[in-house]
Amino acid sequence: MADETQKVWSEVDRYFSDLLMKSDAALDAALEENRKANLPAIDVTPLQGKFLELLARISGARKILELGTLGGYSTIWLARALPEGGQLVTLELEPLHAEVASANLQRAGMMNRVDLRVGRAVDTLKALEAEGAGPFDLIFIDADKSGYPEYLEWALKLSRAGTVIVADNVVRDGNVVDADSADVNIQGVRQFTELVAAEPRLSATVLQTVGAKGYDGFAMAVVVA
Ligand code: SAH
Ligand code: DHB
Ligand code: MG
Numbered sequence: 001m002a003d004e005t006q007k008v009w010s011e012v013d014r015y016f017s018d019l020l021m022k023s024d025a026a027l028d029a030a031l032e033e034n035r036k037a038n039l040p041a042i043d044v045t046p047l048q049g050k051f052l053e054l055l056a057r058i059s060g061a062r063k064i065l066e067l068g069t070l071g072g073y074s075t076i077w078l079a080r081a082l083p084e085g086g087q088l089v090t091l092e093l094e095p096l097h098a099e100v101a102s103a104n105l106q107r108a109g110m111m112n113r114v115d116l117r118v119g120r121a122v123d124t125l126k127a128l129e130a131e132g133a134g135p136f137d138l139i140f141i142d143a144d145k146s147g148y149p150e151y152l153e154w155a156l157k158l159s160r161a162g163t164v165i166v167a168d169n170v171v172r173d174g175n176v177v178d179a180d181s182a183d184v185n186i187q188g189v190r191q192f193t194e195l196v197a198a199e200p201r202l203s204a205t206v207l208q209t210v211g212a213k214g215y216d217g218f219a220m221a222v223v224v225a
Helices: 003-020 024-038 047-057 073-080 093-108 121-130 145-157 170-179 184-198
Strands: 063-067 087-092 113-118 139-143 164-167 203-213 214-223
Touching: 003 047, 003 170, 003 203, 024 073, 024 203, 047 073, 047 139, 047 164, 047 214, 063 073, 063 145, 073 087, 073 093, 073 113, 073 139, 073 170, 087 093, 087 121, 087 145, 093 113, 093 145, 093 214, 113 121, 139 145, 145 164, 145 214, 170 184, 170 214, 184 214
Parallel strands: 063 087, 063 139, 087 113, 139 164
Antiparallel strands: 164 214, 203 214
């Protein structure tokens, strides 16, 4: 993306963030701890985090499932949307990420409503199913992009009519349209979207986004049957 274009996106992102977001010690600390621990800076942006929180509130979610915790930045946003007695399960592969996330969630006062599970999502999802967890009201898919097709199947298994499914990073600087891409991430989000399109239980759209973190987008679907 041209430098000038990215500069405008970042300025506009800052303009709206400054207007709409109160400074928030727990969220700021989470990003700072992530940085200190050398976690990749691929968390959702503040405005996107708030978008997730609003979605959870609008849908009245009491049970939320997140795939890909990283340092728990998006987890804090989503957990804050929960009503009294609500629960969020978040799945993370890397023990270091989970450790940092756990401290960040603790600091944010959210650990009492968050169940953080370490391991490959395909394994922790299997365990959740075996436990009879779910149905979840909102499912946020944000782990490895190559796994998205499989995560969609799991999301459907763990949902009910009305469940909202959101997947991050489905545009990837526009590279999603490259059918011949050798990038497993691109192939993952393409196959995911094709599965969504072919799934009669889902009604879906994609919201393209620009901002401080460049050009990307969310896929959003609701389970209709
Ligand atoms: N949702 C976070 C960002 C997640 S980044 C936020 O916006 O703040 C993607 C995360 O998925 C990384 O922490 C990565 O370790 C994790 N991940 C990658 N492969 C995974 C897998 N197979 N199972 C579970 N988590 C995985
Ligand atoms: C990547 C992953 C993410 O979840 C994200 O928001 C941005 C980038 C990545 O793996 O490149
Ligand atoms: Mg993401």
